[in-house]
Amino acid sequence: NKMVYYFGKTKTEGKGKAKDLLGGKGLNLAEMTSIGLPVPPGFTITTEVCDQYYQAGEQLPSGLMDEVGKAVKKLEKELSKKFGDNDNPLLVSVRSGAAVSMPGMMNTILNLGLNDAATEGLAKATKNERFAYDAYRRLINMFGDVVMGMDHHMFEKAFDKIKKKYKVEDDTEVPAEGLKELCEAYKDVFRKHTGEDFPQDPFAQLELAIKAVFGSWNTERAVKYREIENIRHLVGTAVNVQSMVYGNMGEDSGTGVAFTRNPNTGENKFYGEFLINAQGEDVVAGIRTPQPVAEMPKWNRAIHKQLLEIKKTLEDHYTEMQDIEFTIERGELFMLQTRTGKRTGIAAVKIACDLVKEGLIDEKEAVMRVPPNALTQLLLPSFKTTARNAAEVLCKGINASPGAAVGQLAFTAEEARERKDAGESIILVRRETSPEDVDGMSAAVGILTSTGGATSHAAVVARGWGKCCVAGAGDVHIDEKTKKIKVNGKTLGPKDTISLDGTTGEVMLGSVETQEPKLSGDFAKLMKWADQYRTLAVRTNADSPADSKRARDFGAEGIGLCRTEHMFFEPERIIHMRSMILATDEDARRGALAKLLPFQRKDFEGIFKAMNGLHVTVRLLDPPLHEFLPHDNAAQKEVAGEIGVKPGEVKKRTAALHEANPMLGHRGCRLSITYPEILEMQVRAITEAAINCAKKKIKAHPEIMIPLVGTFQELALLRKKAEETIAATKAAKKFDGDLDIAIGTMIEIPRACLTADEVAEHADFFSFGTNDLTQMTFGYSRDDVGGFLPDYINEEILDNDPFQSLDQTGVGQLVEMGVEKGRSTKKSLKVGICGEHGGDPSSIDFCHRVGLNYVSCSPFRVPIARLAAAQAAI
Ligand code: PEP
Ligand code: MG
Numbered sequence: 001n002k003m004v005y006y007f008g009k010t011k012t013e014g015k016g017k018a019k020d021l022l023g024g025k026g027l028n029l030a031e032m033t034s035i036g037l038p039v040p041p042g043f044t045i046t047t048e049v050c051d052q053y054y055q056a057g058e059q060l061p062s063g064l065m066d067e068v069g070k071a072v073k074k075l076e077k078e079l080s081k082k083f084g085d086n087d088n089p090l091l092v093s094v095r096s097g098a099a100v101s102m103p104g105m106m107n108t109i110l111n112l113g114l115n116d117a118a119t120e121g122l123a124k125a126t127k128n129e130r131f132a133y134d135a136y137r138r139l140i141n142m143f144g145d146v147v148m149g150m151d152h153h154m155f156e157k158a159f160d161k162i163k164k165k166y167k168v169e170d171d172t173e174v175p176a177e178g179l180k181e182l183c184e185a186y187k188d189v190f191r192k193h194t195g196e197d198f199p200q201d202p203f204a205q206l207e208l209a210i211k212a213v214f215g216s217w218n219t220e221r222a223v224k225y226r227e228i229e230n231i232r233h234l235v236g237t238a239v240n241v242q243s244m245v246y247g248n249m250g251e252d253s254g255t256g257v258a259f260t261r262n263p264n265t266g267e268n269k270f271y272g273e274f275l276i277n278a279q280g281e282d283v284v285a286g287i288r289t290p291q292p293v294a295e296m297p298k299w300n301r302a303i304h305k306q307l308l309e310i311k312k313t314l315e316d317h318y319t320e321m322q323d324i325e326f327t328i329e330r331g332e333l334f335m336l337q338t339r340t341g342k343r344t345g346i347a348a349v350k351i352a353c354d355l356v357k358e359g360l361i362d363e364k365e366a367v368m369r370v371p372p373n374a375l376t377q378l379l380l381p382s383f384k385t386t387a388r389n390a391a392e393v394l395c396k397g398i399n400a401s402p403g404a405a406v407g408q409l410a411f412t413a414e415e416a417r418e419r420k421d422a423g424e425s426i427i428l429v430r431r432e433t434s435p436e437d438v439d440g441m442s443a444a445v446g447i448l449t450s451t452g453g454a455t456s457h458a459a460v461v462a463r464g465w466g467k468c469c470v471a472g473a474g475d476v477h478i479d480e481k482t483k484k485i486k487v488n489g490k491t492l493g494p495k496d497t498i499s500l501d502g503t504t505g506e507v508m509l510g511s512v513e514t515q516e517p518k519l520s521g522d523f524a525k526l527m528k529w530a531d532q533y534r535t536l537a538v539r540t541n542a543d544s545p546a547d548s549k550r551a552r553d554f555g556a557e558g559i560g561l562c563r564t565e566h567m568f569f570e571p572e573r574i575i576h577m578r579s580m581i582l583a584t585d586e587d588a589r590r591g592a593l594a595k596l597l598p599f600q601r602k603d604f605e606g607i608f609k610a611m612n613g614l615h616v617t618v619r620l621l622d623p624p625l626h627e628f629l630p631h632d633n634a635a636q637k638e639v640a641g642e643i644g645v646k647p648g649e650v651k652k653r654t655a656a657l658h659e660a661n662p663m664l665g666h667r668g669c670r671l672s673i674t675y676p677e678i679l680e681m682q683v684r685a686i687t688e689a690a691i692n693c694a695k696k697k698i699k700a701h702p703e704i705m706i707p708l709v710g711t712f713q714e715l716a717l718l719r720k721k722a723e724e725t726i727a728a729t730k731a732a733k734k735f736d737g738d739l740d741i742a743i744g745t746m747i748e749i750p751r752a753c754l755t756a757d758e759v760a761e762h763a764d765f766f767s768f769g770t771n772d773l774t775q776m777t778f779g780y781s782r783d784d785v786g787g788f789l790p791d792y793i794n795e796e797i798l799d800n801d802p803f804q805s806l807d808q809t810g811v812g813q814l815v816e817m818g819v820e821k822g823r824s825t826k827k828s829l830k831v832g833i834c835g836e837h838g839g840d841p842s843s844i845d846f847c848h849r850v851g852l853n854y855v856s857c858s859p860f861r862v863p864i865a866r867l868a869a870a871q872a873a874i
Helices: 019-034 047-055 064-079 116-126 129-147 152-165 176-194 202-216 220-229 280-284 293-318 345-357 363-369 372-379 385-390 413-421 435-443 457-465 521-533 545-553 564-568 571-582 586-611 633-643 647-657 669-674 676-695 712-732 750-754 756-760 770-778 789-794 811-825 841-849 859-873
Strands: 004-007 042-045 092-097 108-112 238-243 254-259 271-276 322-329 332-340 393-396 398-401 404-410 426-430 446-449 468-471 476-479 484-487 490-492 497-501 506-509 537-541 558-563 615-619 701-706 742-747 765-768 830-833 854-857
Touching: 004 019, 004 064, 019 042, 019 047, 019 092, 019 238, 019 332, 042 064, 042 092, 047 202, 047 238, 064 202, 064 238, 092 202, 108 129, 108 202, 116 129, 129 152, 129 176, 129 202, 152 176, 202 238, 220 435, 254 293, 271 293, 293 322, 293 332, 345 363, 345 372, 345 521, 363 521, 363 859, 372 841, 372 859, 398 457, 404 413, 404 446, 413 426, 413 435, 426 435, 426 476, 435 457, 446 457, 446 497, 457 468, 468 497, 521 859, 537 545, 537 859, 545 586, 545 859, 558 564, 558 586, 558 854, 564 571, 564 586, 571 586, 571 633, 571 647, 586 615, 586 676, 586 701, 633 647, 669 676, 669 712, 676 701, 676 712, 701 712, 701 765, 712 742, 712 756, 742 750, 742 756, 742 811, 750 756, 750 770, 750 811, 756 765, 756 811, 765 811, 770 811, 811 830, 841 859, 854 859
Parallel strands: 404 426, 426 446, 446 468, 537 558, 537 854, 558 615, 615 701, 701 742, 742 765, 765 830, 830 854
Antiparallel strands: 004 042, 042 238, 092 108, 092 238, 254 271, 254 322, 322 332, 393 506, 398 468, 404 497, 476 484, 484 490, 497 506
16 A cells, blocks of 8 residues: 655645545645645655554554655655755654644654754755754754653753853844754753664654654543544544745744634634744744734735735635645745634634635535534623623733633643532633643633633634633733732632633633623524524423523424423422322322422413423423432421421431332333322323413413333323323313323333334324433443443443433434334324434434434524534435
């Protein structure tokens, strides 16, 4: 198999090849070269070679270095330079690049090919000795760091000595002489810590660097990043070897990173930053604070214009917003990288809509462009205007990633993780973040850094996650040791709370009140497009009039699951619920139920009204008993008072009701089998609410859903009771209109799937309760899975948490069977899903494929489900 793909003027071998083979960076370098953009030539070693490297116990495959040698020859010819030459040396960068972008996660080596002789050659060729030795010391440092695993501080110490000697503070002020001495000092440091001389043979450097890039694929931070981002099934990283160009050759040189559109807002405006006389790493690392590209014309109007042309060429070619890296070497522009730009959810929606307007993509494509989960960011909270006006603003940084975050300060990634796990809401405060911090960044609700720009590591990673981030807040002075920040005369520590506004960049003292977001016109447009394509209906899981209303505003087309036991969590209600559970005779139970009935009826009326004419599936009581039993003394005493027994008696009954396995215990339809009066009360409340609505001309469409059915006999019995109760209630209310109340069942026990043909004969509809179905199919307790699930994911026994994303191969078969068998006896059977999976995009895709009629999910996820359903249908 071909291991090396060349890109340059002579030929571009990688054009149109797979991203999985060349990695994102490699493929895009080839593409950019092929559309005539100024890309420094080079070559890409495939990801397959990385795989072979690991298969062979971290050995490069034989023949690789020969192919590399040939590609280097081609490069030398194209550039009229020679590797290791002491006249006009060829220098290259060596970078990683996997099929999925992992910003800052892996290693890069620049200036490779320099040795003592080539440095002299470079000085001659560029007529700039200072520049040449600066490049050399950077190489020794990076090579030591990345390839030999040396600590950066060892080099820093040597640098400080030189700076002291020349009585200067800045790296840039050290004269050529000093840098020459520094290179010698660095070589000594290198020798001292590796026991070897810095390699003078450029091919030896190249081979070691290639190995180091492959090695970086499996560093802890890279593995962690893939874990957090759920990046799986990649064989490895490609290696890109590319001829160097320099942004640090003087005031006519520079480097920058930019997005072809604003990645925060989506605005169609070239957006980014550049630094004059600097190397690319300086921008990304956030060490110097760059200037916005809008300022570039003041420095070089022609380059700015060329960049704007390239923006257009790239967007026309990719029909997508791009994230680019560029360098200007002595007034000549070079493109070093392009990739699809990460963006906020808000930007994703705006860009998709704008691209349609601009005629680059059609509506269908726009629907496909927005990752459903990115919509979460449109639904993000912000600060209340009044609260934020009253808040004390401590300082302002760069608005790196929007949103509102309120939390206490943590100073290291580990601290952030620990305190988050202990239940605190944390803002991670760092001078700048590095890939080692990703776990802490993921644990924090918001991130604050004191250096770095809008394209620094913290900003890019936070934006990808939709996490609030304020970067480059220079007024924040951080002391990691004493765990204090000083900001404008105030000193704050781990116990202090701050509020971050990622949209404005403001850092505020204390906890500022947040509010729910408002949705933009583009959002509505995209949702409308999505609704045209989807065939799945989207309902919501809601148990209160307020939630129902919110879900309706988000576009819910009905309620797929109203968990009636959730209506009893409030203190004035739970007491009656407990009394009902603890009652020892029917009279006492009926007494407690009578007190619950008015609450239910009122809520049902509110919900029917909110859903005005849409279907509302009300599930009969399904409380896992342990959630409702009074466990502490005070609660037991209260119930004792209510039902008129001694607290000791309540304690005894509570103990008697204890179940070894409550999730498989006396819940769901089993309760109504034992205590039919529960079903009677609920069905009566539903019917009365429907009658009351009918009298007020409110259209109510209740559907009664019986949970946890495993045999058709359960359903047949309870259906009959429900029908009798409806009839009795109508008679009692002297109502003879048609209420049209459908009666169906949840399918959440494997046996119900296996016998779905029989069950369907007694059901008007099925709704898959995939939470319980997953629990019972895997045999993993829903409540206890946290104890071992992380290990299962780490060991790749499972790809995902099956309680979040449906296990399509296993549980999915049961769902499919349930649908098929159910419809085999009842063609008209309406089928939906109401487990957590109903809001998960990949599960929704599955639901579409197996022919469900609707999905039902939490209100907040309704827009996500609408979009995912459309994508499934396209
Ligand atoms: C389910 O089991 O999937 C379901 C929706 O019911 P609950 O989560 O209330 O058990
Ligand atoms: Mg269930």
